[in-house]
Amino acid sequence: MTMPLSKKIVFYSLLIISALAVFAPALMAFVMSFMDNKDIMTGSLPKSLSFDNYLKAFEQFPLLKYLFNSLIVSVVITIGQLILSSLAAYAFVFLEFKGRDILFFLFIATMMVPFEASIIPNFHIIRDLNWIDQYPGLTVPFFATAFGTFLLRQNFKQIPKELREASQIVGMGDFKFYLKVVLPVAKTSLVTLGAYGFLTSWNMYLWPLLSTTNDTVRTVQIGLKQLQTQEQLNDWGVIMSGAIIVIIPTLILLFLGQKQLQKGLTEGAIK
Amino acid sequence: MGYIELMDISKSYNKQRNVLNGIDLQIEKGEFFVLVGPSGSGKSTLLRMIAGLEEISGGTLKISEKIVNHLPPKDRNLSMVFQNYALYPHLTVEQNILFGLNAQKVDREIQQKRLEETAQMMGLNELLKRKPRELSGGQRQRVALARAVVSEAPLCLMDEPLSNLDAKLRANMRIEIRRLQKRLGLTMVYVTHDQVEAMTMGDRIMVLNDGIIQQVGEPIDLYNKPSNLFVATFIGSPKMNLGKAILEDSNLIIENVLTIPFEHLEMPKNLKSRNLVIGIRAEHMPYGDENQQVQNVEIVNVEHLGNETLISFEVGTELWTAKWLGQWLIQVGDKVPVHISVENMCFFDEDTGNLIQEATFTHKQEVVRR
Ligand SMILES: Nc1ncnc2c1ncn2[C@@H]1O[C@H](COP(=O)(O)OP(=O)(O)O)[C@@H](O)[C@H]1O
Ligand SMILES: [Mg+2]
Numbered sequence: 301m302t303m304p305l306s307k308k309i310v311f312y313s314l315l316i317i318s319a320l321a322v323f324a325p326a327l328m329a330f331v332m333s334f335m336d337n338k339d340i341m342t343g344s345l346p347k348s349l350s351f352d353n354y355l356k357a358f359e360q361f362p363l364l365k366y367l368f369n370s371l372i373v374s375v376v377i378t379i380g381q382l383i384l385s386s387l388a389a390y391a392f393v394f395l396e397f398k399g400r401d402i403l404f405f406l407f408i409a410t411m412m413v414p415f416e417a418s419i420i421p422n423f424h425i426i427r428d429l430n431w432i433d434q435y436p437g438l439t440v441p442f443f444a445t446a447f448g449t450f451l452l453r454q455n456f457k458q459i460p461k462e463l464r465e466a467s468q469i470v471g472m473g474d475f476k477f478y479l480k481v482v483l484p485v486a487k488t489s490l491v492t493l494g495a496y497g498f499l500t501s502w503n504m505y506l507w508p509l510l511s512t513t514n515d516t517v518r519t520v521q522i523g524l525k526q527l528q529t530q531e532q533l534n535d536w537g538v539i540m541s542g543a544i545i546v547i548i549p550t551l552i553l554l555f556l557g558q559k560q561l562q563k564g565l566t567e568g569a570i571k
Numbered sequence: 572m573g574y575i576e577l578m579d580i581s582k583s584y585n586k587q588r589n590v591l592n593g594i595d596l597q598i599e600k601g602e603f604f605v606l607v608g609p610s611g612s613g614k615s616t617l618l619r620m621i622a623g624l625e626e627i628s629g630g631t632l633k634i635s636e637k638i639v640n641h642l643p644p645k646d647r648n649l650s651m652v653f654q655n656y657a658l659y660p661h662l663t664v665e666q667n668i669l670f671g672l673n674a675q676k677v678d679r680e681i682q683q684k685r686l687e688e689t690a691q692m693m694g695l696n697e698l699l700k701r702k703p704r705e706l707s708g709g710q711r712q713r714v715a716l717a718r719a720v721v722s723e724a725p726l727c728l729m730d731e732p733l734s735n736l737d738a739k740l741r742a743n744m745r746i747e748i749r750r751l752q753k754r755l756g757l758t759m760v761y762v763t764h765d766q767v768e769a770m771t772m773g774d775r776i777m778v779l780n781d782g783i784i785q786q787v788g789e790p791i792d793l794y795n796k797p798s799n800l801f802v803a804t805f806i807g808s809p810k811m812n813l814g815k816a817i818l819e820d821s822n823l824i825i826e827n828v829l830t831i832p833f834e835h836l837e838m839p840k841n842l843k844s845r846n847l848v849i850g851i852r853a854e855h856m857p858y859g860d861e862n863q864q865v866q867n868v869e870i871v872n873v874e875h876l877g878n879e880t881l882i883s884f885e886v887g888t889e890l891w892t893a894k895w896l897g898q899w900l901i902q903v904g905d906k907v908p909v910h911i912s913v914e915n916m917c918f919f920d921e922d923t924g925n926l927i928q929e930a931t932f933t934h935k936q937e938v939v940r941r
Binding site: 460462463466467468469470471472476484485487 | 619622623624643644645646649650651653654655657659660661670671674675718722
């Protein structure tokens with residue numbers, strides 16, 4: 301595309317300004333996490349930078365424990381989602397049964413019900429199962445996702461029916477075909493869904509808050525909140541350092557996922 | 572007793588309209604049988620029913636004298652080659668070829684032995700470690716064939732396997748598939764929409780249109796004795812020239828413009844007083860010399876094929892094409908004499924489209940038998 305230089309300059313300065321505006325809170329948090337409390341409160345520029353806040357965050361709160369819990373919960377949810385949605389998507393694409401399409405649309409319609417609406421029934425079930433303060437209580441309600449099934453179904457539909465038929469002729473059953481052909485072929489979208497699922501569960505707040513009562517299984521998002529309210533005078537430096545620690549896994553995953561995603565996409569392009 | 576027997580087979584997808592109707596057919600062991608017809612005529616459906624991939628709505632299907640209507644594909648002992656080859660994109664050529672043997676838990680050593688033989692036969696030795704996307708169209712085709720060969724199934728089904736290849740490669744693969752089939756003694760059911768493929772490859776051909784069998788027979792028979800107008804125009808290139816005709820006195824009047832005398836030929840009784848359609852092949856309308864009965868026609872198009880020349884002219888509303896051997900330097904607009912003789916014509920009933928009488932010339936000439 302050709303564009304006069306003056307126009308280019310205007311565009312790029314606008315882009316840079318808006319990027320800064322969007323990124324400013326994160327940047328501020330990053331800087332504040334290295335400042336001492338006095339500087340933060342007075343709003344002056346930092347006189348000295350130190351890692352004190354990070355050390356304090358780890359000393360005063362079971363941050364490692366929170367991080368570990370978050371990791372467990374996110375990984376379990378991700379795996380559960382991948383397994384359930386890929387199996388459901390397989391059924392919707394490769395198995396023929398009466399009312400399949402209607403069932404699928406009903407399934408998709410549940411995407412329109414926000415999670416908040418089902419939170420109370422979900423809570424009742426968890427409580428009745430005695431899953432409060434337990435990993436299953438934190439994870440199982442998120443295993444079935446209409447979005448994941450939808451995403452994978454669209455992807456599985458790209459797999460030529462002839463592949464299934466060729467495998468039928470040599471006598472390969474559905475489950476083996478799913479394992480040996482469908483999953484490897486749809487690798488890219490599985491990674492996408494996995495990254496998406498991991499990030500959403502990592503950032504989950506409301507449900508972990510409801511379904512936990514103590515620190516044993518609490519996730520890091522709740523932990524963050526606790527950093528804030530434990531003392532009368534908020535130690536903003538510590539809070540910010542906690543926040544920075546929490547977003548690190550997210551960032552790592554985004555960078556890795558992006559690379560993998562690009563690779564997958566170009567792979568698909570060369571047929 | 573055929574190897575594959577279809578008895579009154581029919582198929583409907585929606586219980587309202589039949590895609591296939593009353594298919595009765597026998598395919599012999601070791602035969603190269605071609606199903607040909609325009610797209611949408613139900614060829615794939617029929618093939619897939621033989622494979623067991625599609626449910627049979629009505630009728631009986633037998634393979635090796637056993638009723639197999641409800642037998643799953645894997646128990647029918649066959650292999651299949653698909654139009655898009657159906658290669659597994661994430662597996663190497665070697666893994667693709669061995670996919671079926673693996674699924675059937677064939678012994679490792681036997682697998683390796685068969686792989687070597689097949690790769691040798693199909694010239695795939697150098698490509699075994701590549702992925703399908705690193706292969707050319709022709710190479711993929713070869714892998715798909717290798718997969719069928721390695722299974723050692725006696726029956727092989729192919730659904731338009733050559734239609735994704737360019738013309739030159741296609742001509743090569745035609746010969747290759749044909750040789751392979753003879754060498755391995757396979758029974759082949761081969762689906763194509765291309766009549767050239769059908770004519771050149773088939774021991775026998777079945778022409779299908781709209782789910783109904785039009786004709787079954789050897790290629791030459793279909794060419795010489797098309798049993799109806801559909802087969803007449805479908806088989807052969809350029810297609811058979813057709814014209815409405817009636818008998819008047821001892822002349823045949825075609826499209827109200829051409830008058831062809833019956834000359835010394837006896838006029839068959841069954842042609843009298845009915846509406847006819849006559850068909851004549853392009854190669855049976857040579858340049859007319861003086862001592863022949865000729866029609867003068869105006870040329871509307873000339874195509875030079877190198878060793879042959881195609882000349883088109885109008886007969887009433889129809890456009891006819893004659894094929895002359897050699898190179899004829901003539902122009903559009905020229906008037907040329909064409910010899911058109913009744914003895915080269917096939918006669919069809921205009922209403923039903925069925926053949927009434929085949930051309931008489933075939934009994935006298937051209938067919939060389941040894
Ligand atoms: N799965 C299907 N569901 C409904 N109709 C189908 C299906 N497959 C094929 N048909 C219809 O059956 C007819 C024959 O199709 P097909 O056997 O694929 O023809 P061909 O292979 O000769 O081109 C077509 O009219 C097509 O629309
Ligand atoms: Mg077809």
